[in-house]
Amino acid sequence: MTDDETDEPAWMVIAPLALDAITQVIDGVLLPSSRDSWQLVEGSGGHIAIVGELDTRGVEDRLAEELSQQTDQPVYALVFDEEDPRVDAFIGGEEAGVVAANLYDVAHALGVGIDARDPDESITVDLTPHKMPDALDDEPLILGKSLGQWQHLMAYELNWDLALDDAPGDEVLPLLDDPDVAVRRVGIKLAGGLGPDAFAGADDVIEKLHELGETDPTLRDDVDEAIESLSDDDGE
Numbered sequence: 001m002t003d004d005e006t007d008e009p010a011w012m013v014i015a016p017l018a019l020d021a022i023t024q025v026i027d028g029v030l031l032p033s034s035r036d037s038w039q040l041v042e043g044s045g046g047h048i049a050i051v052g053e054l055d056t057r058g059v060e061d062r063l064a065e066e067l068s069q070q071t072d073q074p075v076y077a078l079v080f081d082e083e084d085p086r087v088d089a090f091i092g093g094e095e096a097g098v099v100a101a102n103l104y105d106v107a108h109a110l111g112v113g114i115d116a117r118d119p120d121e122s123i124t125v126d127l128t129p130h131k132m133p134d135a136l137d138d139e140p141l142i143l144g145k146s147l148g149q150w151q152h153l154m155a156y157e158l159n160w161d162l163a164l165d166d167a168p169g170d171e172v173l174p175l176l177d178d179p180d181v182a183v184r185r186v187g188i189k190l191a192g193g194l195g196p197d198a199f200a201g202a203d204d205v206i207e208k209l210h211e212l213g214e215t216d217p218t219l220r221d222d223v224d225e226a227i228e229s230l231s232d233d234d235g236e
Contacts, residue, residue, distance in 0.1 A: 010054040012078040015067040043112030069093040089129035097129030100156040130156045143167045150186045161193035169198035192226030
């Protein structure tokens, strides 16, 4: 990628491996006919990036998985998607979790920056992967996920509300009266994520949220955010 190239890639895989090790894995995953749809970018600090275009999106996880078997350090798969951008870390051939950081910051911190900033600019990025917990066998589910899974999504996934998938608002309302404050907090966020169209009476939900914020000040920021979403006439 040239210095004056500014087009956003569709995906990147960044690995702390030598060029020959990376090309060997590429040869086993990517078809020769796709050669014009990806390129290698050698960075600083011992990292090399595979940068791909849209027509090869979907191979990044497999590449990262296989490359991570060649090193004891994490390999990162970055997906530049407008609706669901994400960074996943792979360690030892397995997905280790999502990295809650800006994709361009991650690339820059690993020495393969693709934006206009000075390549010598030093930044600190938390590259800790966060793995979604499994639901316990006897654990009650909220819209198909456990409390811990929703907490994970809300903490580490930028567009966690995509997981709602037009869920019915009626299933969220009981959470607002739950005795467990952690459940109430998740319920508040879910109500805001669903938006006004999910509820027969959004005004009643807003009134309930106001009560929760007044009763428990620790919930106020989440309440205010949910009310703002529910008060949007467009439901966006």
